[in-house]
Amino acid sequence: MSEPLLQLDAIDVSYGDVQVLFGLSLEVREGEVVTLLGSNGAGKTTTLRAISGLRPPRAGEIRYRGRSLATIPAAARADLGISLVPEGRELWPQLTVRENLDLGAYGARARPHAARNLERVFAMFPRLAERSGQLAGSLSGGEQQMCAIGRALMSEPTLLMLDEPSLGLSPLLVDQVMNTISELHAGGMTILLVEQNLRKALQVAQRGTVIETGRVRLEGTSAELAANPEIRAAYLGI
Amino acid sequence: MERFIDLSLSAIMLAGLYATMAYGLGLIYGVLRVVNLAHGGVIMAGAYLGWVLFERWGIDPYLALPLVIVASFGLGILMYRLLVRHLPRGPAGGPASLLLLFGTWLVLRNVAYLLFTGNDQSIRTSYSTASVPFLGTYVSVNRLAVLGVAVILPILLQLLLKKTYTGRAIRAVAQNADSCTLVGVDVERIYALTFGIGTALAGVAGLLSATIFSFNPGFGSGELLKSFVVVVLGGLGSILGVGLAAFILAVVEVFAILVLPSYLTSAVGFVMLVLVLVLRPGGLFGHRVLG
Numbered sequence: 001m002s003e004p005l006l007q008l009d010a011i012d013v014s015y016g017d018v019q020v021l022f023g024l025s026l027e028v029r030e031g032e033v034v035t036l037l038g039s040n041g042a043g044k045t046t047t048l049r050a051i052s053g054l055r056p057p058r059a060g061e062i063r064y065r066g067r068s069l070a071t072i073p074a075a076a077r078a079d080l081g082i083s084l085v086p087e088g089r090e091l092w093p094q095l096t097v098r099e100n101l102d103l104g105a106y107g108a109r110a111r112p113h114a115a116r117n118l119e120r121v122f123a124m125f126p127r128l129a130e131r132s133g134q135l136a137g138s139l140s141g142g143e144q145q146m147c148a149i150g151r152a153l154m155s156e157p158t159l160l161m162l163d164e165p166s167l168g169l170s171p172l173l174v175d176q177v178m179n180t181i182s183e184l185h186a187g188g189m190t191i192l193l194v195e196q197n198l199r200k201a202l203q204v205a206q207r208g209t210v211i212e213t214g215r216v217r218l219e220g221t222s223a224e225l226a227a228n229p230e231i232r233a234a235y236l237g238i
Numbered sequence: 239m240e241r242f243i244d245l246s247l248s249a250i251m252l253a254g255l256y257a258t259m260a261y262g263l264g265l266i267y268g269v270l271r272v273v274n275l276a277h278g279g280v281i282m283a284g285a286y287l288g289w290v291l292f293e294r295w296g297i298d299p300y301l302a303l304p305l306v307i308v309a310s311f312g313l314g315i316l317m318y319r320l321l322v323r324h325l326p327r328g329p330a331g332g333p334a335s336l337l338l339l340f341g342t343w344l345v346l347r348n349v350a351y352l353l354f355t356g357n358d359q360s361i362r363t364s365y366s367t368a369s370v371p372f373l374g375t376y377v378s379v380n381r382l383a384v385l386g387v388a389v390i391l392p393i394l395l396q397l398l399l400k401k402t403y404t405g406r407a408i409r410a411v412a413q414n415a416d417s418c419t420l421v422g423v424d425v426e427r428i429y430a431l432t433f434g435i436g437t438a439l440a441g442v443a444g445l446l447s448a449t450i451f452s453f454n455p456g457f458g459s460g461e462l463l464k465s466f467v468v469v470v471l472g473g474l475g476s477i478l479g480v481g482l483a484a485f486i487l488a489v490v491e492v493f494a495i496l497v498l499p500s501y502l503t504s505a506v507g508f509v510m511l512v513l514v515l516v517l518r519p520g521g522l523f524g525h526r527v528l529g
């Protein structure tokens with residue numbers, strides 16, 4: 001079997017003196033959609049921040065294409081094809097939609113293809129094209145999420161990480177976001193999806209990992225997880 | 239009427255000068271959340287650099303402009319790398335960074351005393367007293383040139399901020415730095431660059447001031463305070479806000495001469511500052527950050 005695209009090998013991550021992740025291991029193979037599940041405060045966002053370099057691990061190793069990321073600064077990781085749609089969108093509210101998207105292609109690898117990728121993003125989210133001159137802060141929640149996903153796509157990611165993209169969206173928009181993820185996956189993108197909406201997440205993902213207070217609790221294929229009595233009781237309310 | 243036109247022209251020119259230095263201060267604050275108390279020191283350094291270049295090397299102050307820009311940009315980068323980078327940011331880091339930057343100013347000032355003594359200096363070129371007729375009165379050629387630079391530079395800067403990747407990154411860092419890191423922006427580099435641009439504007443303002451006013455190593459304190467007034471009035475939102483605020487301050491100052499005894503006119507700006515802080519703490523034009 002080929003080497004995984006992304007490999008977390010027993011990472012510890014802390015905020016100051018407070019340790020949040022404890023020997024967390026995780027693998028994502030090329031072309032997969034993997035979902036990271038867990039209740040509030042379990043450490044999902046922290047895991048994604050560790051991968052993107054914003055909060056590097058104290059111990060353990062993160063490997064991307066088999067290479068350790070330990071010496072790669074966060075700002076260089078977009079050029080490697082790692083992209084994060086952060087929790088809460090984190091757009092630049094006083095830049096226009098267009099400026100937000102353009103900056104997504106800031107990296108040296110993506111910049112020459114900015115025009116082509118902008119077209120793709122606009123084709124995927126026509127709403128953003130209509131609003132391209134508007135300040136990002138004035139968009140609705142759903143539009144902001146599209147803008148955040150669009151910005152991440154502007155860097156032509158190999159590995160796209162999304163942190164609770166359905167948070168605060170209406171059911172209709174949640175479905176739209178999930179369809180987008182499926183579409184991107186069909187186009188060959190590798191995706192690591194953090195979700196609270198377990199049912200939806202297990203529909204688009206092939207595999208899932210459940211974490212609890214910074215440790216892996218359960219792992220398995222989506223079907224296995226969906227059938228797991230513990231999960232059904234704890235998260236699906238069945 | 240002539241006097242009115244005279245004063246108006248003075249006000250416009252002063253406004254350009256104030257806008258240049260205030261924009262530098264506001265840019266640094268907007269992006270780094272650091273109040274650069276050394277700003278006045280850099281203004282003073284720019285004045286002396288222009289003076290040395292003119293007196294010792296005979297370089298015209300307007301030809302010296304690029305040199306002063308590069309030198310004060312370099313000084314800013316140096317200050318950032320050696321000092322500002324290590325300072326705590328935001329409200330929590332306020333006192334520490336204020337004290338250190340104030341200390342930097344004192345160092346700059348004392349170096350200037352050592353090098354140039356405390357005597358008043360000024361840059362007197364062959365065209366310093368030349369003037370051209372305008373609307374029935376005469377305008378100083380030099381003042382027109384000062385205004386020209388003070389209008390062109392901020393426009394160029396605005397183009398940089400709006401049109402280039404680097405400029406957009408500067409504005410984006412002011413709004414959300416982590417998101418910048420995620421798209422590949424080296425945020426530290428942007429901080430250094432922004433600090434350099436801010437001090438370069440201070441250096442230019444110093445050079446331009448030196449062609450109009452006399453100065454000594456203590457020069458720059460009034461300028462720093464006026465920059466504060468303009469930033470508070472105009473907000474960090476846009477070059478237009480800063481320009482308008484600078485114009486308001488200059489007009490009020492200049493026309494205060496008509497009604498107030500001269501020893502009171504310099505207090506006008508600070509009265510305005512207090513009034514704005516009390517009545518409209520967000521500034522006259524709102525407080526969008528580098529939108």
Ligand SMILES: Nc1ncnc2c1ncn2[C@@H]1O[C@H](COP(=O)(O)OP(=O)(O)O)[C@@H](O)[C@H]1O
Pocket residue numbers: 015018020038039040041042043044045046047
């Ligand atoms: N900036 C921070 N400083 C200190 N503790 C934090 C910080 N961010 C998150 N935490 C803590 O780390 C734990 C995991 O948080 P997080 O990764 O955001 O969880 P999740 O995304 O799964 O809800 C929580 O207990 C949270 O309180």
Ligand SMILES: [Mg+2]
Pocket residue numbers: 044045046087163
């Ligand atoms: Mg989270």
